[in-house]
Each structure stands twice: as structure tokens, then as C-alpha cells.
Amino acid sequence: MSRIREHNRELIIQAASEIFADQGYAATKIIEIANRAGLPKPNVYYYFKSKENLYRSVIESVIDPLLQAAQPFYEDDDPATVLEQYIIAKIKVSxxxxxxxxxxxxxxxxxxPHLPEDIADKMMEQTIQSSNKIQSWVDRGLMDRVDPHHLLFTIWAATQTYADFDWQISRVTGKDKLSQSDYDTAAQQLTQLILKGCGVQTSKAAKAG
Amino acid sequence: MSRIREHNRELIIQAASEIFADQGYAATKIIEIANRAGLPKPNVYYYFKSKENLYRSVIESVIDPLLQAAQPFYEDDDPATVLEQYIIAKIKVSxxxxxxxxxxxxxxxxxxPHLPEDIADKMMEQTIQSSNKIQSWVDRGLMDRVDPHHLLFTIWAATQTYADFDWQISRVTGKDKLSQSDYDTAAQQLTQLILKGCGVQTSKAAKAG
DNA sequence: CCACATCTTAACTCCGCGGTCAAAAACAGG
DNA sequence: CCTGTTTTTGACCGCGGAGTTAAGATGTGG
Structure with missing residues (x-):
């Protein structure tokens, strides 16, 4: 509908992402979000009926990128390619x-507690698909006999950590913010670690679309 | 001093750990902690002056185990041994x-925001020591040319994830709670991944105390 | 059994924040 | 410029939770 509506909703969601990320749901005050968005508080309630509602909108704003990141598992069947692309995509989301x-x-x-059931289901479905695929690689002798679940947990954790624990990472690296090349290094090194660590056969053969 | 004091403080810290972990600082109500500890609310304020204070006590209760986990870096110089022991210790904390x-x-x-400066410093100090040691292994050709920081981030993330994202892990594995052998598998597989992935030379020679 | 410290309890205050409202302003279309 | 709709705004309400208080109970040492 209205251009204003769309614009302000975006402003608010952006501000809300930052503050919710910084402080967590309960500690976040609507008025802070309003201030950061440059709008009076009741506007936030005008565009989003409640705090809960706004929060859900923020969560939904990251669902698509997250689901998209698993695409490599559906587009290819070569473990080296899929895992590399998956890690790159995951770090890019972070x-x-x-x-x-x-x-x-x-x-x-x-x-x-706030994640809509259907989204949780969709992610669960993806997880099953991914671990099945990994299992099939193991069965076909394309990689070591790793437990697919644990492998996924490690990949999730290692890629998410660049968003979640940015404070720690800043402190350790001494940089206020990681540069593009830092992210590239992270992705490259993690890929290397996973591929080599799982004994993945790097046959450039199976590169089917 | 009083045995009662000590006992009740422990009860409260235990209850507080659970609730703070579950809900986060801001969402936690002192009365919930009191209820779980089986005590009336003012008792919590009697033993801990404030919510903030209690929270800090909870954090401090895990500092020691966390710092201890890095011991392997000080007790040995063989990359395979140190990394394996470190991973095991980290997962044990989780x-x-x-x-x-x-x-x-x-x-x-x-x-x-609540972490005492001196504790943050101590952890930073440990991190520097650990990454220096990893760098020295790289320099001596005992492992691949990995970036020590990124390696540490991955280890931290992958081990912490078993505590932090237990909900997700439960859902994926279909188990309400991981068993001892699940943790063992996790540690074993992660060790394998890291050692092999970093091309660590598994010479059982350098096992000096 | 007394005196003193420790501990428990119910009732209370205070204030900050989620959420509301009604009126004013800005906008849109004819 | 008039009319209806969308957006903005400041003032307001009510609740719930952090923290307090002061009196009572229980423990402890002589």
C-alpha cells in the first residue's frame, strides 16, 4: 500500500534488529527502537501491533537468507563443492x-519460544535432507565415517560464531570490525578444515547443476 | 560463616543459573528464582544484595572451570595432545x-556488560598464550599454516554449541538430553576433524610434562 | 533460660515500560 | 478547496517486578 508505511516499517525493523541483537528481547525498550528509527513511540505500535509482533517480524527477516544458505545441498552432489558453498553461504549470512x-x-x-512452528519445521526438514546427503557421501566412500549431525553442528557453530560472538572476536583480533578479507579467510580456512578433516575426496568430476 | 548461609547461597545460585540460562537476565524474575530454590523472595535479597549481584555470582561460578579448560596449553607442547585435551575439557564444561x-x-x-574487567583480561591473556603456542607449532612445521585465531574461534564455537544450542541439538538428534556417549562421540569426532583438518603431526614423542 | 545474632516472612513502595487514546496534522483524490 | 483516510503526536493508564522494611521466628553460646 502506502509508500510511507513500507518505508517506516523497514526503518523500524532495522532499528529493532540492532537493539534486540544488542540487548535481547526482554531488555529492549520500544522507545529505544523508536528513537533509533527517528520516530515517536506510538508509531511503532501503529505499524506493529505489539513488541512481540515486531520481534517476530525481525526474526522472519532473517529466515529467508538462512533457508537459502542450504541451497548448495540441493544443487549439487559433490561433497567438496556442497560443503564449501554451504560454509561460504553461512558465513555470508553472519x-x-x-x-x-x-x-x-x-x-x-x-x-x-517465539519461532513459528512452520518455520521450525522447515528448518528441521532441511536438516534431515542435509544429513541424509552427508550420510550418502559416507556410504559411497566419498568421505570419512563422520556423524552427519555432529558435522552440521560444527559447521553451524563455527559460521554463526562470527555474528554471535563479534564482541569476543573484536577483542581477540584487535579489530573493531572484521574486513571482507577477514571473512574470506575465515570461510577459506573453515572450508579447508572441514574438507581435509572429513577426508573429502576432491574430485572435480561430479559438478552437475 | 553459618552453614545455613552457605547452603542457601548455593541453592539460590543453582536456581539462578537455570533460570538466567533459560530466560536471560532481563526476563528473569527474582521471585522465580526464589520459588525454584524453595525460598521466599526477600531471602534472595538477603543473601545477594541485588539481581545484578546475583547474576555476577552465577557468572563467576563458571569462570574457574572455563579457565581451567585451557590448562592443556600450559602442560604440554605436542599439538595433538594439547588440542585433544583442550577439546575434551571444553566439551566437558558444556x-x-x-x-x-x-x-x-x-x-x-x-x-x-557485566563481566568484571579482570576476568576479561585473564581470558584475553590465555587466548594470547594459546594462539602463540599454535603459531609456534605452525612455525615449527608441526601443523598446517592455519590462523591461530580462527582455529580457536572454531574450537570455542563447536564445543560451546553443545551447551548453548541444546534445544536445537535435542530437536535434531531426537533426544531429550544427550548421553555421556553422545558427548564422547562429539569430542572424539571434533578432535579428529581438527587434528586431521589442520594436518597435525601425531608424533607421540613430545609428551613432556 | 537468657541475650544476641541470624534468618524468615508478609506487606509495602516505587517506578519504568508496554500499551492506549483522542485529537491534530499531513496526505490523497476529486 | 473540500472530504475522507492515513499518519503523527503528547498525554495518559495500569501492571508487574525490583527492592525495602520492620516485625517475628529460629538458631547459638553461655
Missing amino acids: QQHPHASKVFASEIMHGA | QQHPHASKVFASEIMHGA
Whole structure:
């Protein structure tokens, strides 16, 4: 509908992502979000009926990128290619949606009390697909006999950490913010670690679309 | 002093760990902690002056185990031994202090606003030591040319994840709670991944105390 | 049994924040 | 410029939770 509506909703969601990520749901005050968005508080309630509602919108804003990241599992069957592309995509989400990413992680950490059931189901479905695929690689002798679940947990954790624990990472690296090349290094090194660590056969053969 | 005091403080810290881990600092109500501890609310204020104070006590309760986990770096110089022991110790912390672990992670995620400066410094110091040691292994050709920081981030993330994202892990594995052997598998597989992935030379020679 | 410290309890205050409202302003279309 | 709709705004309400208080109970040492 109205251009104003769309614009202000975006402003608010952006501000909300940052503050929810920074402080967590309960500690976040609507008025802070309003201030950061440059709008009076009742506007937030005008565009989003409640705090809960706004929060859900923030979460939903990162769902699509997250689901998209698993695409490599559906587009290819070569373990080296899929795992590399998956890791790159996951790190890219951490890099490009750091706030929403953090909000999502926090949500999961607390038992996903606000995550709509259908989204949780969709992610679960993806997980099953992915671990089946990994299992099939193991069965075909294309990689070591790893447990697919644990492998996924490690990949999730290692890629998410660049968004979730940015404070720690800043402190350790001494940089206020990681540069593009830092993210590239992270992705490259993690890929190397996973591929080599799982004994993945790097046959460039099976590169089917 | 009083045995009662000591006992009740422990009760409260235990209850507080669980609730803070579950809900986060801001969402936690003192009365819930009191209820779980089986005490009236003012008792919590009697033993701990404030919510903030109690929260800090919870955090401090996990600092020691966390710092201890880095011992392997000081006790040995063989990369395979150190990394394996480190990973085992880290996962053990996640397993044995799941609540406090989660509270700590949440604290770091939000920029460590309550973490005493001296503790942050101590952890930073450990990190420097650890990454120096890894760098020395690289320099001596005992492992691939990995970036020590990124390697540490991956290890931290992958081990912490078993405490922080227990909900997700439960859902994926279909188990309400991981068994001892699940943790063992996790540690074993992660060790394998890291050692092989970093091309660590498994010479059982350098096992000096 | 007394005196003193420790601990428990119910009732209370205070204030900050989620959420509301009604009126004013800005906008849109004819 | 008039009319209806969308958006903005400041003032307001009510609740719930952090923290307090002061009196009572229980413990402890002589």
C-alpha cells in the first residue's frame, strides 16, 4: 500500500534488529527502537501491533537468507563443492545480517519460544535432507565415517560464531570490525578444515547443476 | 560463616543459573528464582544484595572451570595432545555446567556488560598464550599454516554449541538430553576433524610434562 | 533460660515500560 | 478547496517486578 508505511516499517525493523541483537528481547525498550528509527513511540505500535509482533517480524527477516544458505545441498552432489558453498553461504549470512542473525541465535538458545512452528519445521526438514546427503557421501566412500549431525553442528557453530560472538572476536583480533578479507579467510580456512578433516575426496568430476 | 548461609547461597545460585540460562537476565524474575530454590523472595535479597549481584555470582561460578579448560596449553607442547585435551575439557564444561555456560555465552554475545574487567583480561591473556603456542607449532612445521585465531574461534564455537544450542541439538538428534556417549562421540569426532583438518603431526614423542 | 545474632516472612513502595487514546496534522483524490 | 483516510503526536493508564522494611521466628553460646 502506502509508500510511507513500507518505508517506516523497514526503518523500524532495522532499528529493532540492532537493539534486540544488542540487548535481547526482554531488555529492549520500544522507545529505544523508536528513537533509533527517528520516530515517536506510538508509531511503532501503529505499524506493529505489539513488541512481540515486531520481534517476530525481525526474526522472519532473517529466515529467508538462512533457508537459502542450504541451497548448495540441493544443487549439487559433490561433497567438496556442497560443503564449501554451504560454509561460504553461512558465513555470508553472519556477515550480511549480523543483527538479525544474533537475534535468531538468541531465540534458539532460549528454546525458540517465539519461532513459528512452520518455520521450525522447515528448518528441521532441511536438516534431515542435509544429513541424509552427508550420510550418502559416507556410504559411497566419498568421505570419512563422520556423524552427519555432529558435522552440521560444527559447521553451524563455527559460521554463526562470527555474528554471535563479534564482541569476543573484536577483542581477540584487535579489530573493531572484521574486513571482507577477514571473512574470506575465515570461510577459506573453515572450508579447508572441514574438507581435509572429513577426508573429502576432491574430485572435480561430479559438478552437475 | 553459618552453614545455613552457605547452603542457601548455593541453592539460590543453582536456581539462578537455570533460570538466567533459560530466560536471560532481563526476563528473569527474582521471585522465580526464589520459588525454584524453595525460598521466599526477600531471602534472595538477603543473601545477594541485588539481581545484578546475583547474576555476577552465577557468572563467576563458571569462570574457574572455563579457565581451567585451557590448562592443556600450559602442560604440554605436542599439538595433538594439547588440542585433544583442550577439546575434551571444553566439551566437558558444556556438559557439566550447561546452565552457567549458557549464561556466560549470552553475556559474551551481548558485549559482556557485566563481566568484571579482570576476568576479561585473564581470558584475553590465555587466548594470547594459546594462539602463540599454535603459531609456534605452525612455525615449527608441526601443523598446517592455519590462523591461530580462527582455529580457536572454531574450537570455542563447536564445543560451546553443545551447551548453548541444546534445544536445537535435542530437536535434531531426537533426544531429550544427550548421553555421556553422545558427548564422547562429539569430542572424539571434533578432535579428529581438527587434528586431521589442520594436518597435525601425531608424533607421540613430545609428551613432556 | 537468657541475650544476641541470624534468618524468615508478609506487606509495602516505587517506578519504568508496554500499551492506549483522542485529537491534530499531513496526505490523497476529486 | 473540500472530504475522507492515513499518519503523527503528547498525554495518559495500569501492571508487574525490583527492592525495602520492620516485625517475628529460629538458631547459638553461655
